[in-house]
Amino acid sequence: MASGGEVDRIAAEFGVHFVNHTRRAGGRHQSKARRTCQTILKKHGAGHLRLVFGLIDTEKNRGNWSAPCLTAVSWLAANKPEWVERRDFLEAFDRLDLEALLERAKRINPGAPTLTLSVLISYELDRLMAERRTERAA
Template sequence: MASGGHVDRIAAEFGVHFVASTKRADGRHQSKARRTCAALLKNHGAAHLRLVLGLINTEKNRGNWSAPVITAVSWLVLNKPQWVARRDFLEVFDSLDLAQFLLKARDINPSAPTVTLSVLLSYEFDQLIKSQLRGKAA
């Protein structure tokens, strides 16, 4: 079983500090998603949690430490291993604006933003890969 201290230490490696769910996360280094991260740690291990947090911890996307974003990125990593294995995965993933996609997901489906965000990220990533392949073929 994952301890709260372990999840806190892993998050701290990425500069993330958890705040109580009753408080507002102020700043790019605070998150209320401790339970989400603890569940990922318990179900998929420390390496998976580190990969997910590392993908979010880019200059462009840092600060998107919400549960829907963390869960959607985890889903992408777990369900699209062929994408993660790509040499250009990090470059392509980093071109995604997670904050904009979360806003779009909440607008499209306010009752299920996590699932909607997962679908949007998957679709956009697929389109980016296809456009790169077309560019290389030309």
């Protein structure tokens, strides 16, 4: 099992503090997803978990520390490494509205919002990066 202390330290680097799963996260700096983060840490390592936190830690998306968002962003980083390495990836990712995409995923597929969110993020990033390529070509 991944260390809860290590997960807490990594989260703290981004100003995130975990609250008990029975409580409601009360702000943009709180998360109930400690167990999800432990799973990500165990499966992919500390560097990957830091990448996930770093991608979500933008002015627009800070506060989206839910298990579905963390899992979907982790999936994207693990399965699309060629995207993560692109110069325009961070710019495109910063343009995402994770909260809106999660709400849309819940409406589309209430039984599997995390999987649906992963797909929506992939489609949206693909669109944004293609849009950027078109702008550069013009």
